[in-house]
Amino acid sequence: xxxxTNPATGELxxxxxxxxDEEVRAAxxxxxxxxGTWRRRPLAERAATVLRAAELFAERADELAAIMTxxxxxxxxxxxxxxxxxxxxFRYYAEHGPRLLADEPxxxxxxxxxxxxxxxxxxxxxxxxxxxxxxxxxxxxxxxVLGNTILLKHASICPRSATAIEQTLHDAGVPAxxxxxxxxxxxxxxxxxxxxxxxxxxxxxxEQAGTAVAAEAGRNLKRCVLELGGADPLIVLDxxxxxxxxxxxxxxxxxxxxxxxxAPKRMIVLGEWYEEFVDRLAKRVTEYYIPGDPSxxxxxxxxxxxxxxxDEVTAQIETAIREGATLRAGGHRLPGPGAYVEATVLxxxxxxxxxxxxxIFGPVALVFRAETEEEAIALANDTPFGxxxxxxxxxxxxxxxxxxxVEAGMVYLNKSGGSEADLPFGGIKRSGLxxxxxxxxxxxxxxxxxxxx
Numbered sequence: 001x002x003x004x005t006n007p008a009t010g011e012l013x014x015x016x017x018x019x020x021d022e023e024v025r026a027a028x029x030x031x032x033x034x035x036g037t038w039r040r041r042p043l044a045e046r047a048a049t050v051l052r053a054a055e056l057f058a059e060r061a062d063e064l065a066a067i068m069t070x071x072x073x074x075x076x077x078x079x080x081x082x083x084x085x086x087x088x089x090f091r092y093y094a095e096h097g098p099r100l101l102a103d104e105p106x107x108x109x110x111x112x113x114x115x116x117x118x119x120x121x122x123x124x125x126x127x128x129x130x131x132x133x134x135x136x137x138x139x140x141x142x143x144x145v146l147g148n149t150i151l152l153k154h155a156s157i158c159p160r161s162a163t164a165i166e167q168t169l170h171d172a173g174v175p176a177x178x179x180x181x182x183x184x185x186x187x188x189x190x191x192x193x194x195x196x197x198x199x200x201x202x203x204x205x206x207e208q209a210g211t212a213v214a215a216e217a218g219r220n221l222k223r224c225v226l227e228l229g230g231a232d233p234l235i236v237l238d239x240x241x242x243x244x245x246x247x248x249x250x251x252x253x254x255x256x257x258x259x260x261x262x263a264p265k266r267m268i269v270l271g272e273w274y275e276e277f278v279d280r281l282a283k284r285v286t287e288y289y290i291p292g293d294p295s296x297x298x299x300x301x302x303x304x305x306x307x308x309x310x311d312e313v314t315a316q317i318e319t320a321i322r323e324g325a326t327l328r329a330g331g332h333r334l335p336g337p338g339a340y341v342e343a344t345v346l347x348x349x350x351x352x353x354x355x356x357x358x359x360i361f362g363p364v365a366l367v368f369r370a371e372t373e374e375e376a377i378a379l380a381n382d383t384p385f386g387x388x389x390x391x392x393x394x395x396x397x398x399x400x401x402x403x404x405x406v407e408a409g410m411v412y413l414n415k416s417g418g419s420e421a422d423l424p425f426g427g428i429k430r431s432g433l434x435x436x437x438x439x440x441x442x443x444x445x446x447x448x449x450x451x452x453x
Contacts, residue, residue: 002159002183007073007303008294010337016159018185024192027182031122031149032197034177039119039147043098050145051094053172057133058087060168064133067160069294072129072305073339076295078256085419086137092421093442097145100442112453119147120223120447121199124192126213128205129155129305130259136165138425139202139225142442144174151198153184157305190216200224200445204261207359207430214433225434225444227261227426229359230387232417233380234264235402236273237373237393245392246280250365252390252416254289254343257302258363259309261431262388262410262417265360267367268376274369281365282329282345289343289363291334303339304362310339313362320346320355330363351382359385373402381407387427388417409435 002016019027038046057064065079074082106113125139132154140150154162166181184192186209193201193216200223203213210228217224234252239245252264269277292299304310314333321327330342344364349355355366370376380389389408393399396413403411409427410417419425419437426435434444 002156004071004157004160005306006070007305007307007339010307010339013070014159016183019183019188021188024182024184024188025195027151027180028122028192028195028197030177031151031180034175034180035119035122035147035149038144038149038175038178041147043101043145043147046145046147047094047097049173050090050097050141053141053169053174054087054090054094056168056172057083057090057137060164061087064161064164066295067164068132071158071160072132073294073303074256075299075302077297082131082134085421086133088421089134089137089437090141093141093145096422096439097142097442100439101146106450108452113450114453116449116451117146117443118447118449119143120445122149122151122197123445124189124198124201125150125152126189126201126203126205126209127152127154127158129157130256130261132158132161133165134419135204138419138436138441139204140169140179142436143445144178146442146446148199148445149178150180151192152179152181153189154181156185159183189213193217193222194220198222202434202436202444203227210432223445225426225436226432227387227434227436228430228432229361229385230261230263230427230431231265231359231383231385232262232388232390232408233383233406234267234390234416235376235380235392235406236267236269236277237376237391237398237402238270238395239273239392240394242273242276243280246277246284248416250281250284250288253365254285254301254363257304258313259305259361262419262425264390264416265364265366266379266383267365268370268379269367270373270376271369271371274367278328278345278347278367281367285343285345285363285365286329291338291340291342301340301343301363304341305339307339309362310341313341313360313364316355316358316360316362317341317344317346317364320349320353323353323355325349325353325355328367357384373398377402377405381405384430385427386429387431388412390416
């Protein structure tokens with residue numbers, strides 16, 4: 001069942017039955033047949049439809065934000081901000097798609113050639129609950145402009161978001177068989193990937209889900225894009241304003257109640273700044289991040305997405321402390337029906353502890369001390385993940401030097417990792433495969449076909 005449970009109250013709101021195998025096969029057939037029609041629509045027409053989608057998402061920001069708040073506990077203001085990013089993504093590909101998809105001349109010996117850019121078919125999207133609209137947008141917008149069609153399986157706690165997104169796209173003019181939402185179960189995904197009518201898959205989710213999908217995609221020779229976990233480092237080399245740096249770090253870590261793949265989960269601070277950084281960070285998360293109703297704009301710390309998520313994060317905190325970590329702030333699951341965990345700061349986490357290697361998907365910051373740049377870089381790279389990173393320094397040359405040595409898919413200087421429609425997003429190592437957003441995001445499910453003239 002797809003189930004809506006309000007994580008702020010524990011109230012069961014709605015249950016939606018899973019699609020039957022027959023319904024899933026019919027949905028696959030719809031997007032497969034729809035591809036033949038949608039790809040032949042003029043590029044300008046596809047781009048105009050995607051631009052209209054951008055306008056509708058912006059108009060419906062309040063409605064979509066309220067749905068996300070109910071389904072997964074997102075702060076209402078963060079929900080509105082998420083939909084704003086969604087509109088930016090659709091607008092970016094509507095405006096830049098024609099240029100990105102233009103033929104490119106290929107100078108070759110003894111003649112001429114052009115590189116054409118074509119869609120490859122119907123695609124499956126397997127989407128997560130933490131950013132119910134944004135994750136869908138960065139997969140869907142470029143591929144609709146390119147001419148691919150989409151079969152979308154959303155997270156099982158987000159049926160209302162899934163339905164609202166589908167309705168918005170259809171209202172914008174996307175044909176009913178070019179974008180289809182299906183309430184499929186995880187059990188059905190492997191044989192869906194084996195279906196020859198689907199040409200590729202994009203998944204955002206856990207490392208475990210990513211490896212399973214990658215195995216099925218490989219077994220069936222399907223293209224895949226995977227955005228998985230992260231343990232992003234935030235390196236503080238020096239700063240002209242420590243309070244502002246601490247505020248930026250805390251804001252980034254606690255965004256979406258810490259349930260962001262590219263949040264700075266490991267803060268690595270050079271020795272001369274370390275103690276004051278930790279003290280100020282602990283003070284800020286204690287005084288500023290107060291649990292409350294996520295539908296109230298004044299709330300600073302919403303619930304986690306589910307009681308199961310809150311239980312898991314609490315267990316990870318307790319294990320870290322038991323293994324020798326020092327609790328500097330928070331650390332407790334709050335009583336009551338809601339899925340609330342205090343904003344938490346841990347120090348003295350060492351390589352022998354589970355927290356050193358795991359991703360803690362909640363409002364928990366780990367702070368490490370490094371005495372040199374080299375030690376900071378080594379700590380940053382000592383992880384199986386490689387999604388994003390941040391480097392803070394008043395010396396730009398120094399920051400760039402360190403950023404070039406950090407093993408990550410993307411690095412931000414003097415700001416926290418975020419998302420921008422025109423900037424490629426993705427990781428390396430166990431954080432996934434491929435890129436989304438920006439000029440690279442439209443190329444993953446593209447047939448780059450040279451034509452010899």
